Amino acid sequence: MLFRKRAKTNKANAVTIYTRIKEHPDVFRVENNLLFCNYCDLSVEWRHKSTVDSHCLGKKHLAQKKIYEANKNKKNQQSLETTLLAAESKKEVVESLIQAFANANIPLEKINYLLPFFKKYLKEGGAIPQAPTLRQLYLPSVFENHTKTLLSIFNSKPVCIIMDELSDDCARSVVNTLFAYRQDTKLISVNFLQWVNNTTIGQTLLPILHSYNISLNIPRLFLSDSAAYMKKCYRKVLKPVMPQLIHVPCPAHILNLIGETWRDFLQFLPLKTFLAKIKESFVKSPARRNRYITHLKMNGINSPRKIPLPNQTQWNSWF
Incomplete structure (x- = not known):
């Protein structure tokens, strides 16, 4: 039985250009089968490890590495500042929008119907969130600012x-x-x-x-x-x-209390019955209300209004 000797692997032949990249992560790159230093932007002979190590320990390389990292940190810091400024600007716009809705007495859920309009016609209008997010994230700060304003006044x-x-x-x-x-x-x-x-x-x-x-x-x-x-x-x-x-x-409430006593007088019973019948006739018949408006227009009333109906829960509806 014959045995063949196993051929020895030449370690030098196993080393490739990518071996040097693994030995020095983020320091070198490969371009056209050449090893380039990311910091110095120079090609380095990669076949001998001592040459690569000598380059990495050189004063010029260390100085360029320091400059590169400083510029990178500055760029990251500027990106962070830009992001924070954009977020602060968005917060200001959204809070102003909530304040406008509050001043106009418009419920926040109505903003969901305006989001397509904002997205289409406003720059970065798609960044405005929906009503639940506005209530949860932005409304508390708007309310806090409003409370501070009231405190400064009173x-x-x-x-x-x-x-x-x-x-x-x-x-x-x-x-x-x-x-x-x-x-x-x-x-x-x-x-x-x-x-x-x-x-x-x-x-x-x-x-x-x-x-x-x-x-x-x-x-x-x-x-x-x-x-x-x-x-x-x-x-x-x-x-x-x-x-x-x-x-x-409140004087209005006092007058209302006085007016309510009139309804208890016996002399007002026909009037109460008359008004109740009118209310019954108009409330239960939309067609009759429309005919009433048409009648007013035909008789020269340019801006006709619906007939006033008494309501016991509303002040001054009887007088």
């Missing part, structure tokens, strides 16, 4: 306090608190209360005054409607801690 000022309670679309009790100082009248707080009475109204107002650094001896005027709990809140809660405070009930 901080430690002798404000006039205006409070009113109403119901929203979800049948929740909403208490609106406004401050008036000189020419500025602003909505300060919106609170949702489970129970509305003299105690909860007082518990709502006093922390608001504290948050605006308004001492209890500063406010002079308290405006509200003529509801019994508002009057009791003034007598039992506010007046003891703010003796100088004067309560001014």
Whole structure:
């Protein structure tokens, strides 16, 4: 049985130009089968390792490497600054858009219908996010800036306090608190209360005054409607801690209360019946409402309006 000797591999023959690149990562590159230094932009003889190592340890190479890395870091820093500036510019545009929608009393979900328009006609309009993102990421900062603006106006000022309670679309009790100082009248707080009475109204107002650094001896005027709990809140809660405070009930509410008493008079029963029949006739028949508008136009009314119908939940609908 014959055995052949295994041929020895010549290590020098196994070395290639890519071997030198692996030995010095990110230092060299291959162009036309030549080894080029990335820092010096010079070709280097790659067949002998000592030649490559000598080049890498040379003063010129080290100096060029230092310059190259400094320029690279500067470029990365400039790119980061540019990105941050672009992000800050986008944030400013989006927050201004939210502020405009708020000033115009337009719900933010309406912006979803405008996104195709923004994307088509505005430069980088596609960067404006949808309504859920606006609420989650941008609206809090807009609200915070608005709160700071209100604080700068009413901080430690002798404000006039205006409070009113109403119901929203979800049948929740909403208490609106406004401050008036000189020419500025602003909505300060919106609170949702489970129970509305003299105690909860007082518990709502006093922390608001504290948050605006308004001492209890500063406010002079308290405006509200003529509801019994508002009057009791003034007598039992506010007046003891703010003796100088004067309560001014809303004149419109007083007139409305007077007007409501008229409906209880027996003499107004025919009028109540007459108005109820008119309301029933027009509410349940859109065609009849259209004929009414046409009748007004035919008789010289240039801008006819729908017939006013009484509503017990709206003030001044009877007088």
